[in-house]
Amino acid sequence: MAVSDLIQQARARFGQASSVLLRADQPTGEKPWEMFVTDEHTEHYLALKAGGDTDRGMITGVLGGSGVMLFVVVIFIAFFAQRWDLVPSMLWICIPMLLIPFYWETRRPLPLPILFNRRTREVYFDQDGLLFHTPWDGIQALAGEFLMVGPHTGGMRNASLEILVRRLGEPDNALLVSLGPPMGKTLQMQKGFWEWLRAYMDNGPWFDENGQRSDSDAYVKEMLSAHMKPTGFLAYQRQRIAEKKAANDGKNYLEWTDTVLYLGHLLFYPMDWLQEFTYNVAKRRSRNRWPRIVTERLQSDGPTTRLIDLERERGLDV
Template sequence: MNKSKQLRDSASIVILEADKPTGEQPIALFIIDEHREDYLTLQDAGDPDRGRLAGFFGWLAIAMICLELLLMLYGISESVLIELGITTLLFLVVFLWEVRRPLPLPIVFNRRTREVYIDHDGVLFHASWEGLCAEVDEFQLVGTHLSGMQNASLEIRVWKFEQPDKVLMISLGAPFGKTLRMQKGFWEYLRAYMNNGPWFDEQGHHSESDTFVKSQLSMRPKISNSFMPTRMPIKQVGKEAGDENYISGSDAIKIILKPIFYPMDRIQKLVYSFAKHRSHNLWSRVVIERLKAGGPTTRLVDLEREKSLDI
């Protein structure tokens, strides 16, 4: 990490280490995809819009079914049935197309083997957690429409599997919109997970309860949670007003439209889940084995050393 640090502006670089606290409270950023007992994954240049097109056609098919039932009451159904068939066919084609296309593989932090896995253009890179360091580079964006926006990147160094002379610096999520303090808090979350996890408290200490972790993960935006964030603030306003007629016109429109489009969000989430499950099998065999609960615990660096001794 020292050589990489010398190549850049040392004044803006902060080095974070796996075995040293940052002094910040653990923060779960929205790039966390899965937090499991054995491993944690981060979205790496993912496809957050995956399933949106299938969700639209699925919602359209549902709307056509409702319209068909309504028109059947008036004895009109022939033309609507044809349109319903076309819409359903389009939905099935788009659904299969989006599910079968692989998603970019995530960055994996494996607690069992205490290492990190990264797939870069189909090539496996890895790093051992012990001795791992991260670089936080804080910078400011300035432009004609920006008076100054503070950002900070968080990067780790990884090595190509079976070719350790090839090295990459990998960013743990986009740096824009993140501050130095936020990146330190996120690194502290990773430290707490790898060193004391899977469950820990607000200080990063081991805990038998998953309360703090779930409270952090609940703040991530979710594809299908579009209705509750609308309903709860309106309900709170009603409690404060103490009036039955507290709902404004804009609130009424939100309450009506959100449930109508809710199926679209649910279908999108379903498509994304299926695509993610299929993409899991794209990992190399050595990684898939180590992501299993009862899989081997030998690190990839240990496999490399064994291979070098056999040569």
């Protein structure tokens, strides 16, 4: 397929800076690398965060978590001072602190992710309720570097990775979709992420550090484990303390930083848990916004026909 005018125009933006066209069947020479934008990584599809509202649930976490901790403090005060009359009045404060932001944040839809459907070998993207797609085989992608200059940071190189998608039913209506924010990334890193996508589409979650087919998904799990959620820091700190104790023959040689970090993570755990829970609820509600033509193709027993094939059956020039 010839490079589209849209790709040419996008490439012109980089000027003399490095840019490269990427194909599904052409390796870049880099090792596969995940760029911390994966939302779901399953056997049948891969979902990438489309950006926007990544901090969803934070308001609920801060207000609701503060309300929970405040209520616990009041319980202690009521127990030692025998002032149980404080508990009902405090409930009238703490419950709205939790429920009002939770209701507000879960009722607003999250941006739908960019879906890579391995079963049908195609990509889906939603823009304000309009469905865009492209077949993986023959996909057009562009990675390029650009320089940002700031008064405090100086010159900072960044690299973007974009794919070309077309609106369902209107093949001439095309746009470039960025696969994650470009800030702080290099062209080499974006090529590595492209290899991650290539390895997934060819092998599912079973590939090694070279992108080759593997009987195990250990490498994929190792890479995705770097996505440590805020609630995971408490368990991680507990594990580090246990490892220090084991390394010192059972003697617990703790540093003051270990205690501070552990207590800090313990203090903020209710807030972190509420934030993650709110985000997950909002994400589950948002999934219903995908049209049936997409959701049925994400199922293990769903149709395997590509959307581009359905367009060709209608006589559209794609």
